[in-house]
Amino acid sequence: MSRNPAGSSVVIIEDDPVFGQALVQRLRLAGVSTHWAQTAAAGEAVLQRHRPSLVLCDIRLPDGDGEALMARLMPQLGGVPIVIMTAFGGLDQAVRMLRAGADDYLAKPFPAQRVLDKLRGFAGSDASPASDEDDVAAVLDPAGWRSQPMLALQAELERVAPAEATVLLAGESGVGKGVAARRLHALAGARTAAPFILVDCAALPADIAAAEAALFGRDDVPGLVESAGAGTLFLDEVSDLPNALQARLLRLLEERRFLRIGVAEPVVSRARIIAATNAHLPARVAEGSFRNDLWFRLSGITLTLPPLRARPRDLQDLAVHFLQRFAKGQRSIAEDGMAALLAHAWPGNIRELRNRMERAALLADAPTLGAGDFFPERGTRQAVAAQTPAVPDQAGSEAPIVTDQDELQSLAEVREAAEREHIRRVLARCGGRIGDAAAVLGVSRTTLWDRMRRLDLSIR
Ligand SMILES: Nc1ncnc2c1ncn2[C@@H]1O[C@H](COP(=O)(O)OP(=O)(O)OP(=O)(O)O)[C@@H](O)[C@H]1O
Numbered sequence: 001m002s003r004n005p006a007g008s009s010v011v012i013i014e015d016d017p018v019f020g021q022a023l024v025q026r027l028r029l030a031g032v033s034t035h036w037a038q039t040a041a042a043g044e045a046v047l048q049r050h051r052p053s054l055v056l057c058d059i060r061l062p063d064g065d066g067e068a069l070m071a072r073l074m075p076q077l078g079g080v081p082i083v084i085m086t087a088f089g090g091l092d093q094a095v096r097m098l099r100a101g102a103d104d105y106l107a108k109p110f111p112a113q114r115v116l117d118k119l120r121g122f123a124g125s126d127a128s129p130a131s132d133e134d135d136v137a138a139v140l141d142p143a144g145w146r147s148q149p150m151l152a153l154q155a156e157l158e159r160v161a162p163a164e165a166t167v168l169l170a171g172e173s174g175v176g177k178g179v180a181a182r183r184l185h186a187l188a189g190a191r192t193a194a195p196f197i198l199v200d201c202a203a204l205p206a207d208i209a210a211a212e213a214a215l216f217g218r219d220d221v222p223g224l225v226e227s228a229g230a231g232t233l234f235l236d237e238v239s240d241l242p243n244a245l246q247a248r249l250l251r252l253l254e255e256r257r258f259l260r261i262g263v264a265e266p267v268v269s270r271a272r273i274i275a276a277t278n279a280h281l282p283a284r285v286a287e288g289s290f291r292n293d294l295w296f297r298l299s300g301i302t303l304t305l306p307p308l309r310a311r312p313r314d315l316q317d318l319a320v321h322f323l324q325r326f327a328k329g330q331r332s333i334a335e336d337g338m339a340a341l342l343a344h345a346w347p348g349n350i351r352e353l354r355n356r357m358e359r360a361a362l363l364a365d366a367p368t369l370g371a372g373d374f375f376p377e378r379g380t381r382q383a384v385a386a387q388t389p390a391v392p393d394q395a396g397s398e399a400p401i402v403t404d405q406d407e408l409q410s411l412a413e414v415r416e417a418a419e420r421e422h423i424r425r426v427l428a429r430c431g432g433r434i435g436d437a438a439a440v441l442g443v444s445r446t447t448l449w450d451r452m453r454r455l456d457l458s459i460r
Helices: 017-029 040-049 066-077 091-099 112-122 129-140 148-160 177-186 189-193 208-216 243-255 281-287 292-298 312-327 335-343 349-363 380-386 411-429 434-441 445-454
Strands: 009-013 033-037 054-058 082-086 104-107 167-170 196-200 232-236 272-277 301-304
Touching (some): 009 040, 082 091, 177 189, 177 196, 281 434, 434 445
Parallel strands (some): 009 054, 232 272
16 A cells, blocks of 8 residues: 555444544545445444455444454454544543554544544555565565574475365464465465465354354355365464354364255365464363364364564564565664564564564654664663663574563563563453453463452453
8 A cells, every 4th residue: 555545445333424424525535445334243244345454443333342343353354454433431442452453543523634644654554455465475485484493384384285184373473374374375286276265263253153154155155165165275263263163164174075054965175274373272172162173183283383582583584574665775773673673572473573663664753763663662661671682592593582571670570561461462362251361371260360350450
């Protein structure tokens, strides 16, 4: 997307007819195409079909709230920027949504010009057509795959790519599992000419019959499994697949055939299945939310992508790659900037790096980017700690970087801050569901409640 918002598209989820209409008219005058939904359900339906440059979502909607809607849709929206619209008194909720992954908020009423400014600001993000093209390039020749663990992963991908076997991609959120899945497809010989179909299991319709129809088809309408043909079916966030559909997926994996709803004749599937998860599946199995037999079936070939903090060399390459992409050679990274990048723990992995580089490229005052440009949220004390660079170990291999914590804090403070942040992220990722979050964190619900109480954390 160029810096000119004309040609971009915005999905507006807003029930106020006067405000909604005014936004639509003004944005259209600026050449922006708009999809206006007045309920959460209509917004969800539009976003199932359409990947816009920006989502503008109201918090209070007649059939639900924007927070739950965005939490549900965020995984499927990938990096599409989400801007929350708040009315008076809604600031707390907007802040919570920002923590959960929304990109910005606008307090109502605001002139439509502010939306155009946001579009300009987000230009070049994941959501834009240009970045989709960049993602394709990333699949064919991914930046940041030169470290030892990534070279080993690449060798494994090449080995298993031509086979039919199901592959499970594991690793933290934002580490590049989607890129690895596409890479597997790109390396899969004849299969490459057939479709690559992404199914975000966390974003399937909540209604089981609708989700089943979306996956397996109904009557004469094919579902996503069938759309993959002899290509690749990529089941992202497979741990979120509802229980009833886990049984159907297991049958598909075992028999290589399935039934469309309402049709007696089975359909043969020749698609290769790749699943991905950032959840700890054994914990899900232990708590009973994920079938043991399905886990067993999926995990035969498990490839784990290492977190970014364990790949300092890749981190540097990726930082330069993103800066080139977002600043087009107009900016460079200062020594203290690179030291701060290397010292950060990167809980959001490559997605977080991409976002920080984009923000810095857009907003920094000087052409050379320093620690403060990448981590503007840090105070002076953090800036001191951030100047400590990562040190490769004696053998020259890449020592995992495990901390960027403020060296002036006590260990207990550092541990609490990290724990609080991690629990917050996992809760957001699990849509605030304590049971799911506890499973991911490997603790009981009671322990999680207890920790949250002591860390002064609440879901709402
Ligand atoms: N090697 C790379 N080069 C450029 N961009 C990358 C690379 N790897 C990942 N990205 C970008 O980082 C973001 C996260 O990547 P991806 O979606 O593949 O991660 P993930 O592990 O599947 O995350 P999640 O578990 O949250 O779905 C995306 O915007 C993707 O385009």
